Amino acid sequence: MKTMILAAALALAAFSAHAGEPIEGDWKTASGETAAIAPCGGSYCITLKTGKFSGKQIGKLAGTDGSYSGEITDPAEDKTYSGSGTVSGNALKMKGCVLKILCKSQTWTRL
Template structure:
């Protein structure tokens, strides 16, 4: 029993010491464009680098430890929604919602 508790303590310490996945970097969107996410002041800005709307900022997110929230804009319709992002490895799950009820998600891939 003592060995089991010691092993559990080591496993817990190992996971607590791991750094959260960063959101900063270049991402391939679900529609194939490249988006860059980087610090802009105290938040992270999402800027399209390629495609029809290249150069347009489409989001502002705040957070840490792989979980972020803020606003996301659909550049095709120029409508802004409450949004969130969750980083897991090389995937970023982006979600935009109207009234926190009607939501649409897509997964971006780290480049």
């Protein structure tokens, strides 16, 4: 019985180590504003909580295991780009592209 419990605990620990990092939560953007990422309709919506555009939804990403893709909007220019996000610990690397050629990246920090 002890062996079975130990094996189950080791399997769970191994699975947890390979599980992707959650994207949900509050993040400090590269411009210093706070963005909330929360589930919405099978995806994750990104909404600004502070700053000039507070309350505006600026993106929608779908995915799992720490890797997400979808659309991201630059609120200052009101332009939407294809985007992606990759979570690694307390860092979220966001990337937006025009025609998959011209891309810009920034890193957000988990609050």
